[in-house]
Amino acid sequence: MTGQSTAPGGGRAILESRRRANQTRRAAGSSTKLLSLGTVAPDPRVDANGRIVKTRAYDLGSPPPLLPGDAAGHLVQGLDRDATVDSVLDHLGDSFRIKPVRPAIRRVLEWLEQFPGDSWEERWLSSGADAAPRAWRGAVVGPDEALQRKIGYAANALMAGRVLRPSYGWQLESRAGAHLPAKMLSVNDPETAGRLRALPTYRDALLRHQFDAEGCLSRVMIRTGRRLEQLQGEQLLHYADVVKTSGRHRREHLAWELMVALGPFSSEPATLRAAWSAKGNTRQHSAATLVDRYGIPPSGVRDVLVDYLNEIKAGMDYGSLQGLAYRLARLFWWEVLQINPDQQDLRLAPATVATWRERLAITTDGLPRREIHSILFAVRGFYRDLAEWSHDEPVRWGTWVAPCPVARRESKLASKVRRQQKSRTQGRTRMLMPLLPALVAEAARRKDWSERLHAATLAAEPGEVFTVDGATFRRTAPRARPLRDVASELRAELVSPAPDGPAIRLQYGVVNVTQAESDGFWAWAIVETLRHTGVRIEELLELTQLSLRHYTSQTTGTLVPLLHIVPSKTDAERLIPMSPELVTVLLAVQRRAKAGGAQVPLSVRYDPHERIHGEPFPHLFARRIGTRQEVISYAVVRRLLGELAADAGLSDAGQPIRFTPHDFRRLFTTEMVSSGLPLHIAATLLGHLNLDTTRGYTAVFPEEVIAAHRHFIERRRELRPFGELRSASGEEWDEFEQHFLLRKVALGGCHRPYGTPCVHEHACSRCRFLRVDPAQLPRIEEMTCNAEARLSEAQDRAWLGEVAALEESLKHLRQRRAEAENQLTAAIHQIS
Helix, strand or coil: CCHHHCCHHHHHHHHHHHHHHHHHHHHHCCCCCCCCCCCCCCCCCECCCCCECCCCCCCCCCCCCCCCCCCCHHHHCCCCHHHHHHHHHHHHCCCCCHHHHHHHHHHHHHHHCCCCCCCHHHHHHHHCHHHCCCCHHHHHHCCCHHHHHHHHHHHHHHHHCCCCCCCHHHHHHCCCCCCHHHHHHHHHCHHHHHHHHCCHHHHHCCHHHHHHHHHHHHHHHHHHCCCHHHCCHHHHHHHHHHCHHHCCCCCCHHHHHHHHHHCCCCCCCCCHHHHHHHCCCECCCCHHHHHHCCCCCCCHHHHHHHHHHHHHHHHCCHHHHHHHHHHHHHHHHHHHHHHCCCCCCCCCCHHHHHHHHHHHCECCCCCECCCCHHHHHHHHHHHHHHHHHHHHCHHHHHHHCCCCCCCCCHHHHHHHHHHHHHHHHHHHHHHHHHHHHHHHHHHHHHHHHHHHHHHHHHHCCCCCEEEECCEEEEECCCCCCCHHHCCCCCEEEEEECCCCCCCCCCECCEEEHHHHHHHHHHHHHHHHHHHHHCCCHHHHHCCEHHHEEEEECCCCCCEEEEEEECCCCCCCCEEEECCHHHHHHHHHHHHHHHCCCCCCCCECCEECCCCEECCCECECCEEEECCEEEECCHHHHHHHHHHHHHHHCCEECCEECCCCHHHHHHHHHHHHHHCCCCHHHHHHHHCCCCHHHHHHHCCCCCHHHHHHHHHHHHHHHHHCCHHHHCCCCHHHHHHHHHHHHCCEECCEEECCCCCCCCCCCCCHHHCCCEEECHHHHHHHHHHHHHHHHHHHHHHHHCCHHHHHHHHHHHHHHHHHHHHHHHHHHHHHHHHC
């Protein structure tokens, strides 16, 4: 007997007759009710150790949605206790053990009858049980654990019998049991459940993924009161949103794909992530939220910040808008309020500006801020835009126009900082160039070793010992657990490592062979693709099966493989010719993505900068995680590159070196330009709109300068007489030494070049090569006094030629005296 599910007409008539009989008994006389013992207190959100208890869903205690008009739960809600018990048992048939569950169902209904409400669902909410999924059974039968288990079994029967529709949070936390989903489907919609289990997508999934999908669908059926074929996409999306705080993010994807293949969701997108995108599911915040998240109090400046961001966001991507909001709201205005909490406008006092600049130079960790000019330019642009907009809308913007706290001269300082940054970047590129071959070799070695380890582990029996490249492993035996929870990954114990073997990473004391093989392949594929193309990391992860193109030359008929790069940072697509090595790599990636199928599975990429999900595409750099195909994330790429560099033992001056995805872009550019590729061609391949950007990426060694200098030296040697290249004779050495002995003069030392004559005929005070000795100041004073006396005599006797010569001598003597005094002052200051 299958009850209402197999004979809907007869079952509905029975329920209707029971409902009329119940109304007659109520009209004949009021029933006697037990006194209510009080509602159940909600489960505590903090445990005995003071830690917050994680909530599996945020809908505890909320009423269920309205039942559809033809739902079986309508009629059972108006029955009394005895009629409800009979209705539930008739509906369940042989799915539940009727004899032990009948008294438990009666006990639960007796307890619910104490609470107000016209239906069992209303009494359930009034009791507080929906907000106490752990404590409610103790309120019904006390602390006896055996009785509590029976009460839990009765609750499952009441849910499957369409009497109760608890919240999703209650269903997840009440420990309903592993058999409820299968019974829920078989009792309420057996024909549709059979078709669902016959789908290829269902049969190809792991047992635990099948169980998760059935559990998800059964919870939605319980909560909505619908049959499986009546479920709608909005309801499953709501369930996924409600339970996302439970860490169950990946357990609804297979359920969605099964419902699409089954038919009820045939008009919906093929995957859950595609549905999120189609429904406008986005993690982008409004301008007000971007400002308020930093604790900016309500004020006029807060409002103008929000208006400013709303005004300019149309011309910016979300990542840039988020960064600008952080600079203006957090690093500028929040800091100003910490200095002067009473600040009400944008006109800042000089002392406030000075203190803000001091605070800005230090991060919240107490470290010097490495980059400050982007913040200053954001603030300056904010003030400048307000001043310009005030001409068009003086009422809206004019009251906020104020002197900018960032001076114009900051732009010159920023240019210097950019040059220093460019120098550091090019220095890093030159440092990484000789290390790249070692990284590439390690990637290929790691890939080959992980493949052999995976094959050897797969061929070994559980508990069997095997050896790979001198390292000894033992395949782990699976632990005794339910069939649906059997691990799908290969694991092995490391018995003894090889002396010169690769680094082996352990997880909980064992080697995750499946992950090691996956990491080895993807690290190799990422390194090879990045170094052969120079693409950005987001462009790498956006490569799809459609990116592999080809072109046939009209002149030679040669087939040229091309890699199509979709618009990303510059919103301009481009085509990159592929080398044979790159073609080999991408074909291997394509074969792995297909996993034996005819085509690459669709996957939806999440853009962490724009905070949105993209459209479903056959992405190449995607892998199977759980029940879905997921594009590799930025964090995974960086982790793989970091582990690869560590395994290769790369270092510079004793410091370990890590490669970033963008390092490969600079290395690719440098190698192309060094090989003679014109700069504008390199800019086209890289997707740069400005040649200066490409020029900044190159770290070319100045080979042309070195070659020109060597050519100059060789040409000068050719022009010089051959005799200059012979060894010096003894007389020449004596003359050379005598020249430097004659450098000492009365006022100091002569520093004229070797081999040059004295141009002033030993009038040293006038010579620019004289280096005055401070000890000769008295002599200079004596010479000055003598020249002044002679000048006075010449002026009296009208010796005009002598007057001019003495005035010129006095000018040089005073200049030499000043030089000697300056040297003496500097020496005294250095000593003190």
